[in-house]
Amino acid sequence: MRKQMVVERRLAADRAAAFVDARNLALEFAGMQPGGRLDPMVAGVVLRPEESLRRLVNAWVRQRTPEGWTMPSWSQVFVTDQRLLVRLGSGELASLWWGSLVGFEADLVGDHVVLDFGDGQPRLLSGPSAAVMAVAGVAALYGPEALATHPTLAPLRADCYVTQSARPRD
Numbered sequence: 001m002r003k004q005m006v007v008e009r010r011l012a013a014d015r016a017a018a019f020v021d022a023r024n025l026a027l028e029f030a031g032m033q034p035g036g037r038l039d040p041m042v043a044g045v046v047l048r049p050e051e052s053l054r055r056l057v058n059a060w061v062r063q064r065t066p067e068g069w070t071m072p073s074w075s076q077v078f079v080t081d082q083r084l085l086v087r088l089g090s091g092e093l094a095s096l097w098w099g100s101l102v103g104f105e106a107d108l109v110g111d112h113v114v115l116d117f118g119d120g121q122p123r124l125l126s127g128p129s130a131a132v133m134a135v136a137g138v139a140a141l142y143g144p145e146a147l148a149t150h151p152t153l154a155p156l157r158a159d160c161y162v163t164q165s166a167r168p169r170d
Helices: 002-029 130-142 144-148 151-157
Strands: 053-065 073-080 083-087 093-097 103-107 112-116 123-126
Touching: 002 053, 002 130, 002 144, 002 151, 053 130, 073 130, 103 130, 103 151, 112 130, 123 130, 130 144, 130 151
Parallel strands: none
Antiparallel strands: 053 073, 053 123, 073 083, 083 093, 103 112, 112 123
């Protein structure tokens, strides 16, 4: 029972930290605070011209197949303004381009984002970092102005997280 409480507290702390980071990212996309840039060379990834690497987070990645969802793979996710670049547990890199989506669903309470490319195999990314991926998706798909109004991001605007206000990075 004690171990379960520790795990639940850790998850709550991770979610709160991700929400703060997601708020910071929203402010960066809106041009209201400077964004920290990650070096793609250090990360070992190649970006397109004008593509900016914004965050490096971790998530469980699954794909829908005719048999159901695949087993989750703990993965690094490079969040850019043009895509999610996923380094799977196998080391393989997969590009999930925002511009190729036909469907986007984010559930911050459920800690997941679903990306649908219209190929019958949606991708599900889950974990506390879903908030960061959702902010990047909303900004890329609907524009930075949607960050203030999109219903998916309502939990980021909830009073219970106001005490953990977003702060500029040094």
